[in-house]
Amino acid sequence: MTLDISKIDFAKGDGLIPAVVQDADTLQVLTLAYMDEAALRETLDSGQATFFSRSRGGRWRKGETSGDFLNVVSVTPDCDGDAVVVKARPVGNACHLNRISCFGEEDAPGLGRIGRLERTIHVRAQADPNDSWTARLIAQGPKRAAQKVGEEGVETALAGAAGDEAELASESADLIYHLLVLLHARNMVFQDVLDVLARRAQPAKDDS
Numbered sequence: 001m002t003l004d005i006s007k008i009d010f011a012k013g014d015g016l017i018p019a020v021v022q023d024a025d026t027l028q029v030l031t032l033a034y035m036d037e038a039a040l041r042e043t044l045d046s047g048q049a050t051f052f053s054r055s056r057g058g059r060w061r062k063g064e065t066s067g068d069f070l071n072v073v074s075v076t077p078d079c080d081g082d083a084v085v086v087k088a089r090p091v092g093n094a095c096h097l098n099r100i101s102c103f104g105e106e107d108a109p110g111l112g113r114i115g116r117l118e119r120t121i122h123v124r125a126q127a128d129p130n131d132s133w134t135a136r137l138i139a140q141g142p143k144r145a146a147q148k149v150g151e152e153g154v155e156t157a158l159a160g161a162a163g164d165e166a167e168l169a170s171e172s173a174d175l176i177y178h179l180l181v182l183l184h185a186r187n188m189v190f191q192d193v194l195d196v197l198a199r200r201a202q203p204a205k206d207d208s
Contacts, residue, residue: 002044003040009080009081013034016035016052020032023089026116028112030094030101034053038052039051040075043086048071049086068090069091072087073087114176121180138185155174155175156172156175
């Protein structure tokens with residue numbers, strides 16, 4: 001993990017910068033902490049989020065006592081270089097109150113639910129196929145997962161044409177779940193789909 005620390009303005013905050021921590025998969029904001037230069041360097045070197053505690057007056061690595069670590073994926077400074085966004089994959093909870101996030105009790109709101117479901121699929125793929133439908137489906141290979149996507153697609157279309165809103169929502173949920181399983185079976189993630197959508201949107205943006 002690389003970052004030009006010389007471009008970070010620690011002086012503006014008397015030696016500290018705020019660090020907004022996001023779940024790398026769901027983009028849910030997990031916590032807000034502070035870093036001095038030493039904590040930022042340790043974060044980059046170790047790959048685990050390390051902060052400066054204003055109450056303790058020193059550095060602390062998240063998870064040292066609780067075991068709830070934050071495995072860092074990226075660190076991105078803001079435009080002024082006086083704050084950073086840390087994207088991480090949490091091990092356990094980010095909040096000391098045993099909640100996923102320090103900002104309320106909601107888990108992965110909105111489209112973050114896709115990321116949470118992908119993480120669940122990844123975990124269950126390692127389970128015994130006799131105990132998990134997800135593991136059994138993945139063990140049968142991409143063709144079986146693709147077949148399920150086709151079946152669920154038809155059921156979603158029928159619900160859209162003649163079902164009520166609850167049925168359409170339920171069938172759509174089944175379709176999305178099986179699509180994510182298929183992507184996993186093909187060593188892909190939903191971000192690959194979003195990347196295509198982003199590329200398709202670019203010409204329209206240029207034309208505006």
